Amino acid sequence: MLQSLAQFIEDGGPFMKVNIVTSIVAVAIIVERMIVLAFRLNLNAGPFMEQIQKLVLSGNVDRAVKLCGAAPKAALSRVIRAGLTRANRGDQEVSRALEEAVLEVSPLVTRRIAALWSLANVATLLGLIGTITGLIGTFKSLGAASPELKQQMLSKGIAEAMNNTAFGLTIAVTCIIAHLLLTSKAKAMVEDVEYNALRLENLLSRRGAGEASVESAVG
Template sequence: MSAIAEAFRSGGIWMYLILAVSIFAIGITIERFIFLFFKYNINAQAFMAQIQKLVMADNIDRAIKLCNAAPSRALPKVIKAGLTRANKGEVEIQNAIEEATLEVVPKVQKRTPALAVLANIATLLGLLGTIIGLIEAFEALESATPENRQQMLSRGIALAMNTTAFGLVVAIPTLVAHLILSGMTKKILDEIDMYSVKLENLLVTRGKGGTNPLEQ
């Protein structure tokens, strides 16, 4: 721990700036992980299989209640919007689904792109600290007295290396978190796109003896 504290101290203000970036990154990662994996996510295939059976049985009210049972999930919110217009025309069903989608999508995408930005900021702060450290080291070689030269040179090199290392230590896990959370975001949005279209087709064709779009 003493070695880490000494490395942090030798990195100067750049280490504190990178630490601030890491705190933001950790906070966003935890918040997005909770929301995307536990609040917005749902077993879409199983959920839509139940919705399909209820719609085909012309039990729209029961299907809406099923959506209400998962009020925080992203897909049920969109599906519920379409179900509430089940007895209306195709245009009204489509408009209701699109409106709900426009409301849900920003919530699902919220803050995840910021992780990539924070990773870049951490890397650039580390690089800037490296450049400042190297400048100090070269100045020591040029202007410092012989008795102070070694100390100033060591301080400049320590600043350069420690800020680079800490910047990468923050940036790499942040990029990994961004990759994982972006994948989950894409999964949720793809399910909304696919199943909302299939629900729209199902509602339009129900009772007409058409092909069930959820089975295609």
């Protein structure tokens, strides 16, 4: 299998090797984004927000902040922590802190995903260039070749052209599929962060209003 792959690359000519670089970059981006979105920035929002809500309603804001510190790299915990650290500074401060934190983590979630679409186009075009150059070189050589070599040269030229086309399209399809999946995951994560940031803002607002009501009743 390795020999067949090596022969496939060798038959593809120089643009095949250029497209190998494109494929390596694409695979690196896909693997890195999968790790980041699935593990580093990901957090199970349901149980996490339930614990945050219980701690906030019981007045343990400091413990809620420490809970966020247990997953310091997760996008949701970073945003929630930003709001909790300003919980005693008024609704406007909390709202501004949450909005700033969402704007800070959103690029971390979507980073480099858009590059996959560009790499798909680059791989397709490189494959097309390799196809055209392979055919041009073949037809130029056929004119000066002896009859017994024409069939061999034609086969080699067609192999170079088709290999470049197939390889370029394979990279492009892989990049497009990965782009769609990663974009969907990133969008869902950002929406989840925004929704739970709003939940926290409303929770702190209700908590503040409740405390104010108690103080008024005592007064």
